[in-house]
Amino acid sequence: QVNGAREQVQTCRLSLNDSLERDVRTFLVDEAELHTYDDLTKVNPLTPTIVLKCLQARYGARVFYTRAGCTLVALNPFQPVLDLYSLDVMHKYHAAAQPQDLKPHIFIVAEEAYRNVRGQVEPVNQSLVVSGESGAGKTWTSRCLMKYYATVASQDTVERIERRVLDSNPIMEAFGNARTVRNGNSSRFGKYIQLQLNSSQLLVGASVQTYLLEKTRVAFQAANERNFHIFYQMMKGATEKQRQEWGMQEDQTFAWLPNAEKTLEEDFFQETVEAMASLGIDVDKRAQIFRLLAGILQLGNVRFRPPACSLRKAAALLRVSPDELEERLSVQRLHAGRQGALLKPCSAGECAVRRDCLAKVIYAHLFEWLVTFINGSMCADDASWCTFIGLLDVYGFERFPLNSLEQLCINYANEKLQQHFVTLYLRAQQEEYVSEGMHWSIVRYRDNQDCLDLIEGSPSSIFSLLNEECRLNRASDAERLSKRLQTELSRSSSVSWDKFSTQPHFTVAHYAGDVTYHVHGMMEKNKDPVPPELLNLLQQSEVPLLQSLFAGSGTEGHGPRGPSKVTVVSKFKNSLESLMRILHSTTPHYTRCIKPNADCTPLSFKGEEVMSQLEACGLVETIHISAAGFSIRYRTRACLELLEAHRNRVRSAKAFCVQCCWRRYQRRQRAVRTQRATRIQAAVRAWLARREVRKWHRAASVIQTRWRSWRTWMDTLAKEELDGAEEKCEEEFRPMPPLSHAPREGHPAQPPSVGAPVAVCAWPLGLALACTPHLTLTFTATGFQRLASATAALKIPSRQGEYKVETNQFERGVASIRAQPRGSVKLHARRSPLHYAHTYPGHHHDGVAGFNQILLEQT
Numbered sequence: 001q002v003n004g005a006r007e008q009v010q011t012c013r014l015s016l017n018d019s020l021e022r023d024v025r026t027f028l029v030d031e032a033e034l035h036t037y038d039d040l041t042k043v044n045p046l047t048p049t050i051v052l053k054c055l056q057a058r059y060g061a062r063v064f065y066t067r068a069g070c071t072l073v074a075l076n077p078f079q080p081v082l083d084l085y086s087l088d089v090m091h092k093y094h095a096a097a098q099p100q101d102l103k104p105h106i107f108i109v110a111e112e113a114y115r116n117v118r119g120q121v122e123p124v125n126q127s128l129v130v131s132g133e134s135g136a137g138k139t140w141t142s143r144c145l146m147k148y149y150a151t152v153a154s155q156d157t158v159e160r161i162e163r164r165v166l167d168s169n170p171i172m173e174a175f176g177n178a179r180t181v182r183n184g185n186s187s188r189f190g191k192y193i194q195l196q197l198n199s200s201q202l203l204v205g206a207s208v209q210t211y212l213l214e215k216t217r218v219a220f221q222a223a224n225e226r227n228f229h230i231f232y233q234m235m236k237g238a239t240e241k242q243r244q245e246w247g248m249q250e251d252q253t254f255a256w257l258p259n260a261e262k263t264l265e266e267d268f269f270q271e272t273v274e275a276m277a278s279l280g281i282d283v284d285k286r287a288q289i290f291r292l293l294a295g296i297l298q299l300g301n302v303r304f305r306p307p308a309c310s311l312r313k314a315a316a317l318l319r320v321s322p323d324e325l326e327e328r329l330s331v332q333r334l335h336a337g338r339q340g341a342l343l344k345p346c347s348a349g350e351c352a353v354r355r356d357c358l359a360k361v362i363y364a365h366l367f368e369w370l371v372t373f374i375n376g377s378m379c380a381d382d383a384s385w386c387t388f389i390g391l392l393d394v395y396g397f398e399r400f401p402l403n404s405l406e407q408l409c410i411n412y413a414n415e416k417l418q419q420h421f422v423t424l425y426l427r428a429q430q431e432e433y434v435s436e437g438m439h440w441s442i443v444r445y446r447d448n449q450d451c452l453d454l455i456e457g458s459p460s461s462i463f464s465l466l467n468e469e470c471r472l473n474r475a476s477d478a479e480r481l482s483k484r485l486q487t488e489l490s491r492s493s494s495v496s497w498d499k500f501s502t503q504p505h506f507t508v509a510h511y512a513g514d515v516t517y518h519v520h521g522m523m524e525k526n527k528d529p530v531p532p533e534l535l536n537l538l539q540q541s542e543v544p545l546l547q548s549l550f551a552g553s554g555t556e557g558h559g560p561r562g563p564s565k566v567t568v569v570s571k572f573k574n575s576l577e578s579l580m581r582i583l584h585s586t587t588p589h590y591t592r593c594i595k596p597n598a599d600c601t602p603l604s605f606k607g608e609e610v611m612s613q614l615e616a617c618g619l620v621e622t623i624h625i626s627a628a629g630f631s632i633r634y635r636t637r638a639c640l641e642l643l644e645a646h647r648n649r650v651r652s653a654k655a656f657c658v659q660c661c662w663r664r665y666q667r668r669q670r671a672v673r674t675q676r677a678t679r680i681q682a683a684v685r686a687w688l689a690r691r692e693v694r695k696w697h698r699a700a701s702v703i704q705t706r707w708r709s710w711r712t713w714m715d716t717l718a719k720e721e722l723d724g725a726e727e728k729c730e731e732e733f734r735p736m737p738p739l740s741h742a743p744r745e746g747h748p749a750q751p752p753s754v755g756a757p758v759a760v761c762a763w764p765l766g767l768a769l770a771c772t773p774h775l776t777l778t779f780t781a782t783g784f785q786r787l788a789s790a791t792a793a794l795k796i797p798s799r800q801g802e803y804k805v806e807t808n809q810f811e812r813g814v815a816s817i818r819a820q821p822r823g824s825v826k827l828h829a830r831r832s833p834l835h836y837a838h839t840y841p842g843h844h845h846d847g848v849a850g851f852n853q854i855l856l857e858q859t
């Protein structure tokens with residue numbers, strides 16, 4: 001029994017252990033499933049090793065994006081990945097109701113920023129900060145982001161601004177990127193691109209701000225590195241005609257074009273030329289640009305004592321006098337007060353420095369001109385855009401065997417960005433947790449404030465001491481500067497010196513690792529002096545572009561009395577500070593690009609190298625802080641989403657209400673306007689009608705008056721004519737025999753028996769009929785009045801020309817009345833109306849009223 005009980009207890013214990021192990025396993029991540037973790041805040045335990053393993057597992061499974069709290073981690077595949085950035089994928093992320101629910105991708109960051117601009121009550125500008133070391137994939141990522149916005153925020157305009165924005169990339173990369181030992185297409189300048197959106201969220205323009213081009217590369221390339229891509233593009237892509245123009249034979253070698261034998265995919269001249277054309281740089285300008293670049297290459301081949309033919313070629317390309325060029329490169333002009341200028345011949349070394357300086361200043365000015373041109377071509381006017389999304393792509397953290405001022409500036413820029421991230425996220429988040437009353441033990445993270453103080457602080461810092469030394473009017477001395485740095489900065493924990501090194505140097509403990517800088521040449525680079533006589537020579541060039549690049553240069557910055565007081569680091573510090581101000585005023589979105597191996601080999605993951613990058617950027621701390629705030633953020637997010645939904649409902653209801661009111665108001669306004677218009681129309685019409693009626697009234701009364709006076713006058717005339725007519729009639733008119741038969745139609749009328757034809761003056765038709773029984777009467781009625789009288793008397797309508805009218809004279813024997821031209825009227829009678837002959841005109845109402853008052857005259 002005891003044994004049985006023991007066995008039972010044992011079995012019980014085993015099953016308990018099993019379930020505990022299962023629970024622990026469930027709690028901890030299953031390493032076989034590590035690649036499925038989309039968000040690093042969910043891995044457990046949250047250690048650097050597990051984070052690294054997770055990233056490695058995902059990289060092995062060809063998954064290159066992973067969420068890490070507020071940051072997106074992008075692993076560089078170093079090879080194109082099919083369908084990772086296609087248009088379909090872009091549309092999928094853009095159309096998703098909740099893009100966060102989709103697989104992590106750079107397009108989620110892009111979409112979030114895009115929705116943030118739109119979703120805010122007050123639009124807030126957004127910034128996409130892409131960081132990582134050189135070759136980690138920042139430029140690639142920025143290009144993807146620009147393509148994304150050019151696709152989803154595009155508008156169908158003829159101008160196609162997106163095309164211009166995208167075309168600015170190949171130009172900037174050709175002139176500003178170069179192959180370094182760490183990256184085949186390394187950006188040698190920083191850039192911040194603002195994509196300008198209008199109120200409908202459409203891309204209407206863009207502007208680009210550049211930071212510190214590494215112009216020393218024009219005249220100096222470290223071992224295994226190359227000059228800027230554009231020179232190689234010209235070398236490899238020029239036509240025979242262009243080669244002749246540029247004095248560049250196919251097999252020619254240039255001192256400033258090392259490692260030209262290997263062709264990179266960036267060496268695509270035609271693409272750069274097409275992009276330049278698309279941005280509006282015309283053939284002539286392009287020819288001038290390439291001419292200057294060819295001139296720079298020839299300058300690189302110039303050797304002194306005796307001067308090589310390259311000098312003549314360079315002078316011909318830059319269109320300056322070869323003798324002048326030689327003289328200015330080999331003789332220094334010193335200003336010696338009242339004595340004027342002193343001429344000092346230079347050593348071969350000094351000549352080479354002056355030559356390099358000339359090439360660098362031409363290239364730097366040309367680059368600035370290009371950036372200004374690109375901005376002019378794609379920047380929208382202020383009124384047409386209201387928000388922007390900024391893309392920051394600065395050169396990544398750099399550590400070479402020999403580091404100088406350029407690396408100090410580049411790493412300083414990276415420190416600034418890291419600080420922006422630290423203050424804005426790590427510090428701010430923790431402060432928020434504490435203020436929210438969360439039980440929170442502060443996560444220690446690497447604050448780089450001390451390093452920044454060392455570089456840029458005041459009163460003493462590397463920059464301030466460097467500037468001080470440059471401003472003192474004495475020869476540059478690296479040893480002295482190095483000693484000053486040691487004395488004045490030794491209390492900083494971020495700087496150290498190697499006691500055994502013979503070179504003047506200092507080592508800075510950057511957030512991403514220690515970097516040793518060599519002091520030699522730093523002061524010269526910081527002063528960046530350009531001899532005024534060289535500037536003067538360039539101003540005399542016959543290449544219009546070159547002349548315009550240096551118009552007014554001698555007065556500003558490079559005075560005849562010595563180098564400019566505005567040093568390179570001061571300018572760089574100022575421009576970075578203004579960038580930081582912009583970043584602080586926007587909502588940031590961070591993307592950390594990780595370089596899986598230093599050799600840029602596709603799909604190779606080197607744990608140690610990745611780990612050092614994770615540590616440097618404080619990714620594990622970020623995940624830790626984000627994971628702790630996850631529940632809060634999750635709840636907060638849900639609660640926001642709720643509020644947002646509520647806000648949307650309320651806004652829709654209010655919008656509906658406003659729309660109703662507005663429509664009602666518009667309807668009323670329309671009705672009032674219609675009513676007023678109708679009234680005005682009615683009044684006008686009434687007025688017009690009254691005026692017309694009045695006119696008619698006046699015309700009618702004139703007609704009446706005239707008619708009456710005419711009638712009266714006619715009566716008077718008739719009376720006068722009738723006076724004595726009765727007696728005359730009695731004497732002269734005898735009764736006529738009746739007509740035997742009436743003339744038939746178509747037969748000529750019979751001549752009247754008595755006195756026919758009868759000419760009738762005026763209107764005595766009745767009497768004419770009476771006295772011409774057998775009849776053709778010719779009625780002479782001249783003038784309108786008489787003709788009208790006749791026709792009125794006969795009750796026929798007056799017409800012009802000839803007409804034949806049946807009249808009510810029919811029963812009197814008048815077969816027809818024919819009016820002849822020239823006022824005569826012919827009457828055909830069927831029978832003689834003889835009974836009229838015995839009758840004096842009297843008051844008959846037989847249809848020809850008034851005839852009885854007519855005087856008949858027989859001729």
Ligand SMILES: Nc1ncnc2c1ncn2[C@@H]1O[C@H](COP(=O)(O)OP(=O)(O)OP(=O)(O)O)[C@@H](O)[C@H]1O
Nearest residue numbers: 078079134135136137138139140183186187395396
């Ligand atoms: N997502 C990606 N897919 C395919 N290849 C990539 C990707 N990201 C980067 N690459 C490759 O890695 C190379 C280096 O990337 P990129 O030039 O963007 O680095 P970077 O961080 O901008 O470097 P730098 O700071 O030196 O300018 C690119 O030329 C490209 O070949």
